[in-house]
Amino acid sequence: MGLRGRSGQAETPPPPPAPPAPGQRFVYKAETIRSKLIGDKMDGTQVEQLLNARAVEGWQLKSVTETEVKGRVGPGGTMGLLLVFERPV
Numbered sequence: 882m883g884l885r886g887r888s889g890q891a892e893t894p895p896p897p898p899a900p901p902a903p904g905q906r907f908v909y910k911a912e913t914i915r916s917k918l919i920g921d922k923m924d925g926t927q928v929e930q931l932l933n934a935r936a937v938e939g940w941q942l943k944s945v946t947e948t949e950v951k952g953r954v955g956p957g958g959t960m961g962l963l964l965v966f967e968r969p970v
Contacts (some may be wrong), residue, residue, distance in 0.1 A: 940967065
């Protein structure tokens with residue numbers, strides 16, 4: 882069972898990134914994406930656009946964590962994703 886793209890075709894996963902060179906340093910960037918308030922569904926297109934935009938800037942996705950994102954008004958929040966990106970200094 883492999884990865885499936887939007888067309889339903891099987892996709893080959895990319896090779897794992899090369900290990901960092903000894904002494905190489907990195908910087909990190911964290912961003913949150915909120916789920917839509919109506920229906921509480923995550924918009925895959927929004928996630929894909931953000932990932933591609935950061936890749937063009939040289940960032941590599943390091944981790945994804947489901948989290949509660951604070952709303953603008955009142956207590957509580959909505960579910961979202963915390964994305965952590967990494968790139969060499």
